[in-house]
Amino acid sequence: MSNIIEIKNELLNDSYYEIDHSSGYKIFVYPKENYSSSYAIFGTKYGSIDTCFKVEGQEKFTEIPEGIAHFLEHKLFESEELDAFARYAKTGASANAYTSFDKTCYLFSCTDNFEDSLEILFDFVQNPYFTEQTVQKEQGIIGQEIRMYEDEPGWESLFVLLRAMYHNHPVRIDIAGTVESISEITADLLYECYNTFYNSANMALAVAGNVTVEQVLKVADKMLKSNESKKIERKFMEEPATVVEKTAVKNLPVSMPIFAIGFKEDIKTPCRTLKESIISNILLDVIAGKTSSLYEKLLDEGLINTTFDTEYFEGYGYSAHIFTGESHEYEKVREYINEELKRVVREGVNEEDFDRIKKKHYGNFIMNFNDIDSISNSLIGAYFNGDGLFEQLEVLESITVDDVNNRLRTAINLENSSMSVIKEA
Amino acid sequence: MNKKSYIEIEKGVKFLCVNSDKFKTNCIKVDFYLPMSEHLAAQNVLASLMGHTSKKYNTFKSFNGRIESLYGADFDTSIATIGEKIRIRFSVEIPDDRFSLDGKSIAQETVDFLIEIIKNPHCENGEFDKEATDREIRFTLQNIEAEKNDKRAFAVSRLRQLMCQGEPYGIDREKLEQDVKNLDGKKLYDAYADMLKSSTIVITACGNLDGEMVKDKFSGFENSIADRKPADLPTIFITKADKIRYFKDEMDVNQAKLVIGLRSGMENADDSYFPFRVMTDIFGGGPYSRLFLNVREKMSLCYYCGARLFREKGIIFIQSGIEEENYEKALSEILNQLDVMKKGEFTDEDFTSSITALSDAFKGVEDSPVAVCTFYSSQVFDDSLVSGQEYAEKIASVTREQIVECAKRVSVDSVYILAGESGDNE
Numbered sequence: 014m015s016n017i018i019e020i021k022n023e024l025l026n027d028s029y030y031e032i033d034h035s036s037g038y039k040i041f042v043y044p045k046e047n048y049s050s051s052y053a054i055f056g057t058k059y060g061s062i063d064t065c066f067k068v069e070g071q072e073k074f075t076e077i078p079e080g081i082a083h084f085l086e087h088k089l090f091e092s093e094e095l096d097a098f099a100r101y102a103k104t105g106a107s108a109n110a111y112t113s114f115d116k117t118c119y120l121f122s123c124t125d126n127f128e129d130s131l132e133i134l135f136d137f138v139q140n141p142y143f144t145e146q147t148v149q150k151e152q153g154i155i156g157q158e159i160r161m162y163e164d165e166p167g168w169e170s171l172f173v174l175l176r177a178m179y180h181n182h183p184v185r186i187d188i189a190g191t192v193e194s195i196s197e198i199t200a201d202l203l204y205e206c207y208n209t210f211y212n213s214a215n216m217a218l219a220v221a222g223n224v225t226v227e228q229v230l231k232v233a234d235k236m237l238k239s240n241e242s243k244k245i246e247r248k249f250m251e252e253p254a255t256v257v258e259k260t261a262v263k264n265l266p267v268s269m270p271i272f273a274i275g276f277k278e279d280i281k282t283p284c285r286t287l288k289e290s291i292i293s294n295i296l297l298d299v300i301a302g303k304t305s306s307l308y309e310k311l312l313d314e315g316l317i318n319t320t321f322d323t324e325y326f327e328g329y330g331y332s333a334h335i336f337t338g339e340s341h342e343y344e345k346v347r348e349y350i351n352e353e354l355k356r357v358v359r360e361g362v363n364e365e366d367f368d369r370i371k372k373k374h375y376g377n378f379i380m381n382f383n384d385i386d387s388i389s390n391s392l393i394g395a396y397f398n399g400d401g402l403f404e405q406l407e408v409l410e411s412i413t414v415d416d417v418n419n420r421l422r423t424a425i426n427l428e429n430s431s432m433s434v435i436k437e438a
Numbered sequence: 439m440n441k442k443s444y445i446e447i448e449k450g451v452k453f454l455c456v457n458s459d460k461f462k463t464n465c466i467k468v469d470f471y472l473p474m475s476e477h478l479a480a481q482n483v484l485a486s487l488m489g490h491t492s493k494k495y496n497t498f499k500s501f502n503g504r505i506e507s508l509y510g511a512d513f514d515t516s517i518a519t520i521g522e523k524i525r526i527r528f529s530v531e532i533p534d535d536r537f538s539l540d541g542k543s544i545a546q547e548t549v550d551f552l553i554e555i556i557k558n559p560h561c562e563n564g565e566f567d568k569e570a571t572d573r574e575i576r577f578t579l580q581n582i583e584a585e586k587n588d589k590r591a592f593a594v595s596r597l598r599q600l601m602c603q604g605e606p607y608g609i610d611r612e613k614l615e616q617d618v619k620n621l622d623g624k625k626l627y628d629a630y631a632d633m634l635k636s637s638t639i640v641i642t643a644c645g646n647l648d649g650e651m652v653k654d655k656f657s658g659f660e661n662s663i664a665d666r667k668p669a670d671l672p673t674i675f676i677t678k679a680d681k682i683r684y685f686k687d688e689m690d691v692n693q694a695k696l697v698i699g700l701r702s703g704m705e706n707a708d709d710s711y712f713p714f715r716v717m718t719d720i721f722g723g724g725p726y727s728r729l730f731l732n733v734r735e736k737m738s739l740c741y742y743c744g745a746r747l748f749r750e751k752g753i754i755f756i757q758s759g760i761e762e763e764n765y766e767k768a769l770s771e772i773l774n775q776l777d778v779m780k781k782g783e784f785t786d787e788d789f790t791s792s793i794t795a796l797s798d799a800f801k802g803v804e805d806s807p808v809a810v811c812t813f814y815s816s817q818v819f820d821d822s823l824v825s826g827q828e829y830a831e832k833i834a835s836v837t838r839e840q841i842v843e844c845a846k847r848v849s850v851d852s853v854y855i856l857a858g859e860s861g862d863n864e
Binding site: 123124150157158166265266271319374379383384 | 458460461462463490498507509510512532537539576577580584587588589691693724725726734739741759760791795797798799801802806826
């Protein structure tokens with residue numbers, strides 16, 4: 014029997030159901046009244062940073078080539094008979110998949126034939142089929158995917174920054190790997206990684222939209238196979254507090270230089286809490302958002318344009334506050350950011366700014382609960398991080414201006430920062 | 439569901455509100471449609487400026503502070519060409535009033551904000567503020583130049599310019615850049631005055647908001663603007679290409695970008711639209727399409743290869759990223775697949791897959807306020823509005839024969855490649 018709990022949020026007047034399925038898989042169902050479509054996502058906590066791991070009981074860590082998680086994502090769509098896309102073509106669902114730093118997810122959306130499509134999703138993800146020949150064919154396609162990203166300066170700028178900040182952590186490697194690293198991938202290696210990461214203890218399903226718990230369970234009972242649940246330990250790559258290099262430049266044809274400035278947090282434990290993440294996002298908005306004095310000053314002096322943005326970049330074993338934009342005078346932008354950080358550390362965050370940004374985050378929280386794709390993706394993301402979907406709101410409400418000031422003083426160190434610049438040769 | 443239609447609240451001002459209480463947010467889009475004119479450069483700057491400052495909110499800080507106080511409203515202004523119509527859009531999504539923390543109506547305050555920034559822009563005595571104008575000219579020039587950063591978009595934009603030279607659709611980027619450089623606050627104001635005077639205004643709202651309130655607040659354009667007369671919005675349809683033209687640009691790219699422009703043969707935006715839509719989808723739509731299955735899956739030449747129909751101009755663009763040495767191979771397979779379409783040699787499975795997928799997608803198109811506004815506003819110039827469900831039915835009623843007929847009308851106009859500088863890859 015499966016254990017089902019309802020989780021309700023009064024403000025949103027929504028509920029979702031968290032199910033411990035008898036097969037060992039975790040399932041989330043978020044019904045949306047009067048919606049026509051549904052969205053399902055089946056994910057494994059296995060991403061590009063998982064290049065060094067061990068299964069509980071093993072003594073030594075296993076190391077594997079870069080880009081396997083993403084390669085697996087491509088290959089799972091194939092089977093001995095009809096590939097998954099051809100099967101979805103019969104139900105009409107629109108299917109896709111993605112690999113990020115820390116997870117791989119398979120998804121579809123549809124209005125009709127939900128149960129048939131869910132059956133396809135469960136089936137192909139649980140039944141891998143690779144041969145040397147199909148692996149070779151995919152090397153050509155993924156090779157072109159990697160080449161496509163090499164032409165995207167924004168993407169390149171992030172990875173040049175990560176390589177400038179991180180000495181050891183695999184976050185410094187492109188999600189798809191490199192043309193060289195994927196040439197080392199074999200069918201055997203794919204099976205090995207599949208058998209490690211694709212098991213009930215490391216996976217979850219989230220569904221939102223025009224669905225019921227009964228519908229989902231009916232298909233899950235039929236399709237989900239119990240398997241040996243494996244507890245996987247990711248290696249916590251201890252990073253020095255310092256960065257690799259202060260400035261890294263790469264030449265690409267761009268109209269004006271693209272920069273990314275990252276402040277690497279010195280962390281002693283692999284994960285940040287939900288509260289720390291939200292505080293970080295608030296603090297970036299307060300310091301460099303569109304209503305900040307920094308933004309106004311940079312804009313007035315013609316140093317940035319409206320592409321200027323910030324991101325709190327965090328995952329297992331890495332955490333950084335990042336500022337990105339386009340500028341001919343990127344060194345000056347960096348100087349201004351450093352000065353502003355020093356000033357805010359000294360003077361503290363202004364209450365009024367904090368209240369306004371907090372209201373904005375409250376609005377953004379609510380706005381995330383319309384789209385069934387963002388709901389399902391957030392469910393999976395929150396679960397893999399060990400959080401509940403609605404917790405964000407309670408945590409947000411509890412945050413004070415002192416929390417922001419404290420985090421600012423501990424998480425950002427001007428010494429440990431790097432800048433990447435993409436510019437014309 | 440009731441049949442929906444835009445109501446004309448006054449001449450050239452169309453309004454639609456789709457009410458639903460299933461959403462957490464409300465969305466409002468205000469569109470100004472204008473024909474292509476000498477104001478194009480100024481309109482590009484206007485679309486940017488009016489989304490950044492106004493007379494009342496005359497700094498980035500005060501303008502964005504107002505947006506943040508509207509619960510971090512998702513607000514945006516943009517300019518686009520829809521066929522040969524220019525559309526300047528003000529778009530906003532906000533939490534519904536039931537989430538208001540102080541009892542004030544978020545929707546009402548947001549509509550007031552929209553009207554304020556549209557009717558009272560950042561100008562004085564018939565001229566836009568000098569500082570704001572200069573800054574926005576800089577942004578616009580940087581945006582135009584930045585197109586080069588996105589190689590895929592750059593390639594499409596270049597093909598469009600080369601293929602449609604002499605038609606308003608083939609916007610000359612260099613001329614546009616020059617025109618932007620020559621702008622000043624006065625010219626910007628002329629374009630703004632023209633926007634109010636000559637545009638067709640379309641207001642689309644969706645969510646749990648009071649439609650009457652929105653409608654009333656947006657009424658009165660006719661009275662407040664002297665000689666307001668919405669202009670005609672024509673688009674030239676060229677139904678056949680005489681011969682294939684070949685173009686190449688050189689840039690230091692890692693992967694060559696291939697773009698092919700087709701004339702669909704459509705004589706206007708309504709001419710056999712649904713059969714053309716399905717035809718383009720079988721040819722190069724989803725992962726069941728001829729291009730995906732052959733150019734990518736069978737021949738392993740690329741990661742993406744797809745076709746898209748631009749209904750409002752009757753053209754189809756095909757895009758792929760390849761190694762330059764595979765140019766002939768990829769091109770010949772793409773053209774071969776087009777022939778398959780023309781000869782009706784696509785399989786019944788290809789046909790059914792496409793119909794099933796497209797119908798399924800359109801049935802679910804009304805599941806967010808933004809999607810609802812986008813879907814209906816894209817039909818504003820059609821004779822009548824169709825719902826997602828009706829749209830799906832129209833797709834499902836398309837026959838194999840109609841598709842072959844459409845495919846036969848398609849002709850290849852231009853082939854463009856953006857590839858490495860000579861000597862690098864050759």
